[in-house]
Amino acid sequence: MEKRIINPWTWQDERNYVQAVEVKNVQSTLYVSGQTAINDQGISSSADMRTQIIKTFENIEKVILQADFEVKNIVRLTLYTTDHPAFFENFDIWQNWIIKHEIQQTTTVIEVKTLFETLKVEMEATVVK
Known part of the structure; x- marks a missing residue:
């Protein structure tokens, strides 16, 4: 694969x-469905934005690794949030995660009225190998 x-x-x-x-x-290409701060039992988080972002990244990693892909090969991240200012108040989590995994991705951030139950953030990813 060449990027x-x-x-x-x-x-x-x-x-x-x-x-x-450009890839x-x-x-192979992996299209990761919107991941959120839902635990292994399917319970939605009611925690603050920071905690939900961290759990969402954990879930994205879990899906990517289970599929035998590498997190560093994410080429697209789409983020949906119910609270744009709160997301950007916690932008350091985003930046640190991107830097940690050496990802170079395109990104779109979209504010939405609501997400499922108590969720504040949802992320979709496209990964290649």
Whole structure:
């Protein structure tokens, strides 16, 4: 698999995403359904935004690793949140997770009116190998 990053500017670098990712010679693509802060028993978290972001990342990792893919090969993350300001108040979690896994992904953040039950954040991922 070959990845080429396209960034006509540099301002996105401090936000830990890229403008485009071209992927060639892909062996396989994994489309990860929206992951949230739901525990192993299927119970939705009622915790604060910070705790829900952390649990959501744990769940994304679990799905990706179970599928025998690598987290670093995420090429797209779409994030839905019910509270845009609260998400960005906890943006350090996002940045640290992206840096830890050396991910270079495209990203879209969308504020929605509600998510399932008590959830505040949901993330979808596309991963290649």
